[in-house]
Amino acid sequence: MSKLPRIEKYDHPAGGWGSVKSVASILVKEHVALNGARILMHQNKPDGFACVSCSWAKPADPHLFEFCENGAKATAWEVTTKRCTPGFFRHHTLAALEAWTDFELESQGRLTEPMRYDAASDRYVPIAWSEAFDEIGAQLRDFDPKRVVFYASGRASLETSYMYQLFARMYGTNNLPDSSNMCHESTSVALPETIGVPVGTVTLDDFDHTDCFFFFGHNTGTNAPRMLHPLQDARQKRNAQIITFNPVKERGLVSFANPQSPGQMLSSDETRISTHYHQVKIGGDIAAVTGICKALIEADDRAREEGRPRVLDAAFIAEHTHGFDTFADAMRAANWADIEAESALTRAALEGAAAEYAKAKAVMILFGMGITQHREGVLAVQMLTNLMLLGGNIGKPGAGICPIRGHSNVQGQRTVGITEKPALVPLDKLAELYRFEPPRDEGMATVDVCAGVRDGTVDAFLGLGGNFARATPDQDVLAPAWKKLPLTVQIATHLNRSHLLHGRAAYLLPCLGRIEVDRQAGGAQIVTVEDSTACIHASQGFATPASERLLSEPAIVAGLAKATLTPASGSVDWDAWVGDYSLVREAIERTYPDQFKDFNQRMSRPGGFHRPLAASHREWKTKTGKANFITPEGMGEDLDMRFDGERTLRLMTTRGDSQFNTTVYSLDDRFRGIFNTRQVLLMNRDDMTRLGLAEDEAVTVSTVANDDVERKLDGLRVHAFDIPAGCVMGYYPECNLLIPLAHHAKRSKVPAAKAVPVRLQAMAKA
Structure with missing residues (x-):
């Protein structure tokens, strides 16, 4: 019997007994109470496995329980005793399964053996590995490589990622989109222009030296909870200031009770995390940062006029930056009334942050x-960098910019070549090492792939993990098009919705999880991942594999490559690589000698080893040879699409407390007080009154777009929530069908899921 949805106020801190109970609950639910607890003791340890959830940094000296609530849920999900066997598909057609929720699909447990789609019965049926590889390879050889897509989620190891991109390029394509295209591609476009590297500049050690943290647009308590430990230390030991800009007050950045602190657990004590919390309007971050920069520059002007010490780091700006004068003039010219209107914050609040x-x-x-x-996601990142440059806060202890990446190796797979941009890959070195001519034309990013699926210019889609069809925009538009593709191949651990939106020929290839022992010809293997701070870590499995018929990700990639490529494609000993992953790491080192020097020797170092990042040492690999101030042309979220503030609202999609990416562990979102449902829309109470909507009323949400496509979602229940006027919040991926494919960040093509123009209409009562 399903439980009734309920909404209630939640004022408890992140962590604490709520976290302990949640971890215990999922271990029991997945039937791994004892084994799961044992395995968790190895999570994020130097001689253990890297969490399969978020990519936050792994310390050299870990806590006894070096995992967070969501990390424990991800582990329990992977080591579950539940199995999705061929017997399951004998009882369910794929058409029938389309009516199931995402939670129900993945709750069936681990996939156990390779399967092929049978159109006559509308079911997946078992197939031998060799037969699957041969059939897929034969079909791939018949396609134009430029019409074939090799997608990678952010979970695959460095070894698998390197093999996958090499397979794709030897096949003849740069169509290597990945989950970065849907999240931090704006960062990867913005930072090289400003500081000369595509990733953040801080390390875990920097947290011990920071006086002031600024957070923008992140729900730390849900999406990177282990970060709350160094933040708690910074607050308690140094009284560091933590200034947060976010449309809603997320519990993790409000207060935290450390589950590993007996004192806090027994006394119900908690640590206030944010010293200042500014609820910026959705899409108002550029305006907010403009206000802070304006306040700093004008304060510096006054200091110079009065002969007082400078507010800005003038020496750093003079020696290390380019474009300051133009940027400063633009900030001086910015109007406070416009800044306040666009950000929904007061001048006093922004001057206080400055x-x-x-x-x-x-x-x-x-x-x-x-x-x-956001549509202006690239500019927003560059405005954050502008702010850092004003105080010389790049390249010194405790200072720097830190994009908080999502999936566990999403940054690392880019490092070893998973990208549609050939300019980012040492193609000449690949050509030399493997005796083939790599393609040089730019491949498809995620948005391009979706357009190609819709328009019929994609013939085959290979997915290395993930839930691509569910994670992308315009899902109702794309769903019928997926089933017209000649071929889809999915490498996965659990059943998900992308496996139901299959091509005419479709294969489901189940793989080992990272937590499982990966035994090959050379013995038990170790893999590596890169965290958000550009630090490389070894990871080895501890759990018994879910099925004897599973293959590792490297073995599956090698099997596909051997079945597809001809001798003329190049020279790789795929079997040797699968037998001994250290050989793949040697190949990575040969390809990227500056980044991976002594890879095999350094990978097991406690705390990992950092890739060299020039900007961390104030070396600027930019066109000007310096760090660049980028002057914005405006401060609005989207110059092409205006929100009228009356009927049109700004929708942001969000993940819940019991969720990672598209994987939903339960229907509860404890931190927001939402239980047993995800069919909700959270909005400002004044907006509800203005629009004549009652608490818990069912509405239809429709997208306001400049095309002829009707995008609407029926049956969401509206609830009053602490969110700025004109803003609403709903769950990802359920609300993805409201995001037009064309509504993406300029230049980076990241879907603008955090500011979608929508209108609400009360549904007729039955």
């Missing part, structure tokens, strides 16, 4: 997809 910045000796800015998933 004052805290000016007092600090070392400032760190951390940001998430609340910054990158």
Whole structure:
């Protein structure tokens, strides 16, 4: 019997007994109470496995329980005793399964053996591995490689990722989109222009030296909870200031009770995390940062006029930056009335944030997809960098910019070549090492792939993990098109909706999880991943594989490559690589000698080893040879699509407390007080009154777009919530069908999921 939905106020801190109970609950639910607890003791340890959930940094000296609530849920999900066997598909057609929720699909447990779609019965049926590889390879050889897509989620190891991109390029394509295209591609476009590297500049050690943290657009308590430990230390030991800009007050950045602190657990004590919390309007971050920069520059002007010490780091700006004067003039010219209107914050609040910045000796800015998933996501990231450059807060202890990446190796797979941009890959080195001519034309990013599926210019889609069809925009538009593709191949651990939206020929290839022992010809294997701080870590499995018929991701990639490529395609000993992953790491080192020097020797170092990042040492690999101030042309979220503030609202999609990416562990979102449902829309109470909507009323949400496509979602229940006027919030991926494919970040093509123009209409009562 299903439980009734309920909404209630939740004022408890992140962590604490709520986290302990939630971890215990999922271990029991997945029938791994004892084994799961044992395995969790190895999570994020130097001689253990890297979490399959988020990519936050792994310390050299870990806590006894070096995992967070969501990380424990991800582990329980992977080591579950539940199995999705061929018997399951004998009882369910794929058409019938389309009516199931995402939670119900993945709750069936681990896939156990390779399967092929049978059109006559509308079911997946078992197939031998060799037969699957041969059939897929034969079909791939018949396609134009430029019409074939090799997608990678952010979970695959460095070894698998390197093999996958090499397979794709030897096949003849740069169509290597990945989950970065849907989240931090805006970062990867913005930072090389400003500081000369595509990733953040901070390390875990920097947290011990930071006076002031600025957070923008991130729900830390849900999406990177282990970060709350160093933040708690910074608050308790140094009284560091933590200034947060986010449309809603997320519990993790409000208060935290450390589950590993007996004192806090027994006393119900908690640590206040954010010293200042500014509820910026959705899409108002550029305006907010403009206000802070304006306040700093004008304070510096006054200091110079009065002969007082400078507010800005003038020496750093003169020696290390380019474009300051133009940027400063633009900030001086910005109008406070416009800044307040666009950000929904007061001048006093922004000047207060500037004052805290000016007092600090070392400032760190951390940001998430609340910054990158906007039409102006690239500019938003560059405005954050502008702010850092004003105080010289790049390349010194405790200071730097820190994009908080999502999936566990999403940054690392880019490092070893998973990208549609050939300019980012050492193609000449690949050609030399493997005796083939790599394709040089730019491939498809995620948005391009979706357009190609819709328009019939994609013939085959290979998915290395993930739930691509569910994670992308315009799902109702794309769903019928997926079934017209000649071929889809999915490498996965659990059943998900993308496996139901299959091509005419479709294969489901189940793989080992990272937590499982991966035994090959050379013995038990170790893999590696890169975290959000560009640090490389070894990871080895501890769990017994879910099925004897599973293959590792490297073995599946090698099997596909051997079945597809001809001798003329190039020279790789795929079998040797599968037998001994250290050989793949040697190949990575040969390809990227500056980044992976002594890879095999250094990978097991406690705390990992950091890739060299020039900007961390104030070396600027930019066109000007310096760090560049980028002057914005405006401060609005979207110059092409205006929100009228009356009927048209700004929708942001969000993940819940019991969720990672598209994987939903339960229907509860404890931190927001939502239980047993995800069919809700959270909005400002004044907006509800203005629009004549009652609490818990069912509405139809429709997208306001400049095309002829009707995008609407029926049956969401509206609830009053602490969110700025004109803003509404709904769950990802359920609300993805409301995002037009064309509504993406300029230049980076990241879907603008954090500011979708929508209108609400009360549904007729039955």
